[in-house]
Amino acid sequence: MxxxxxxxxxxxxxxxxxxxxxxxxxxxxxxxxxxxxxxxxxxxxxxxxxxxxxxxxxxxxxxxxxQAGGVRATARAPEPAAELPAPKAEAPNPPAGADVARLYSELYAYLTAQAPRQLGLMKGYVFTLELEQCQDLPALRKLAADLLVRVQQAKGPAAAQELREGMVAWLD
Missing domain, CATH: 1.10.10 (Arc Repressor Mutant, subunit A)
Structure with a gap:
């Protein structure tokens, strides 16, 4: 257990x-x-x-x-970036209901795991409380974009780019 x-x-x-x-x-x-x-x-x-x-x-x-396995992560190396590209607010053709629920669940798990790693224990805890307020996928995507900004401010563009690449499947 x-x-x-x-x-x-x-x-x-x-x-x-x-x-x-x-x-x-x-x-x-x-x-x-x-x-x-x-x-x-x-x-x-x-x-x-x-x-x-x-x-x-x-x-x-x-x-x-x-949970059967760990949280999804990518193995790609980060590419240095001077400016972080903004994620799309919503996909042009939103996925069907079951897909939206799956995307929400996956992104929620990823953000929950990344917040303390990227922001530290206390700021990660505060971010987790904000995460709990997200009711739908667009709100979750908006908070994910906010996390990217916070990480860029705290750790620089390379760390933010690496984080963005980890969540690209849920944002694009």
Whole structure:
């Protein structure tokens, strides 16, 4: 159980917004930060005061679910860029409903994993809270573009370009 990667379910994302379940502070904190980028053991070590019982509660309530594999990443080397090309706001022919849900889920998982890596733990946590507010794919794409700007300001254009290449399938 502790070596498995977990991510929030739709019910978990809804619980973050509604706060309707009587979760302990530690369980709620774990729910806020947990994504599929690390195994549960690492998340339990990172979030102070969290134990296996908190993870078990999140699983029991259906707020997190085990993931079969890691988060999608690209192996391409970044190309230096003076200016980052702006992502398209919406594809000319939006995909069908199931495809939109899949794209949303994939981009959500990618951004959740990248935020702490690119912005650090605290700014990544704040970004994750913003991510939870995105209701649809266009809002998620807009926040992804904002992440690119933040990374470019913090780490430079090469880091932003590398991040953009990792999410190009969801933005173009």
């Amino acid at each position: 502790l070596d498995q990667n977990y991510s929030k379910t739709e019910a978990g994302r809804e619980e973050i917004k509604s706060r309707s379940l009587p979760l302990s502070r530690s369980a709620r904190n774990l729910l806020l930060v947990m994504d599929a980028s690390k195994p549960a053991r690492q998340w339990l070590a990172l979030v102070q005061g969290v134990g296996e019982q908190d993870l078990a509660l999140l699983l029991e309530k259906g707020l997190v679910a085990a």
